[in-house]
Amino acid sequence: MKLRVTGLHVDGKKGRLELAGCNLRCPYCVHTNLPFYTLTIDTIFERLEGIESIYVGGAEPLIQKRALIPLLRELGERGVYITLKTDGADSRALESVLPYVDRVVIELKGDLDDEIALKTLTGLDDKPLKRYIREFKRSIRLVKNKKTRLWIRVIPGFVNPINFRKMLEEIGEVEEIMLYQFLSDPSYDKPFGEHNMKPEWELVEELAVIALDFSSKVIQYGDNHEIKVRGV
Ligand code: SF4
Secondary structure, eight states, X not given: OEEEEEEEEEETTEEEEEEOOXXXXXXTOSSTTSOOEEEEHHHHHHHTTTOSEEEXXXXXXXXXXXXXXXXXXXXHHTTOEEEEEEOSOOHHHHHHHGGGOSEEEEEEOSOTTOHHHHHHHHOOOHHHHHHHHHHHHHHHHHXXXXXXXXXXXXXXXXXXXXXXXXXXXXXXXXXXEEEEEXXXXXXXXXXXXXXXXXXXXXXXXHHHHHHTTTOXXXXXXXXXXXXXXXXX
């Protein structure tokens, strides 16, 4: 079995696997057009020999679930600590890999009740958007008993203190929340339409205070790779 890969790195005992392709069409995405190559899962095992932990991300890893499941199962059996990043758009695929995964990073795109905003943020049309919303809500329920980081991109005009609190009230408590300042890292996103401005850091700070009502650990990520951790 083979996987389409955009990156495979080992640093000491830590591995990082980035997989190609996604089920969403976010207009700020810098990952879906990256060049990819194909590796057998045997080759990936060989390259990951001796690691103790791995981060599996991408684009969206779960769109390659057929080959990903045996890879994660084998890594789990070897005792490797596995973190999986997902957009939550395929809850059945997520459910099938959860037994092998130690920690999940799941990205909340925006207010799940605001379909107009979500259409822009995900690039999906009406029908697939409704499916995405259903799937995301189920995915969130599935990861409730796992170590989970909720990852949120703070894009001006889409995330504000009022709708942010409402989003978190719907999701409930999570172990960790990470707020990323839109456009602060070109390897994470790019401008789209008229959305070419970073939010003020003060807005990220204000949202972080709200997030503390829903998580004991809140991380802010912004310009110059600045990281601020609140809570624990
Ligand atoms: S930003 Fe993430 S979820 Fe959106 S298209 Fe890119 S990889 Fe997929």
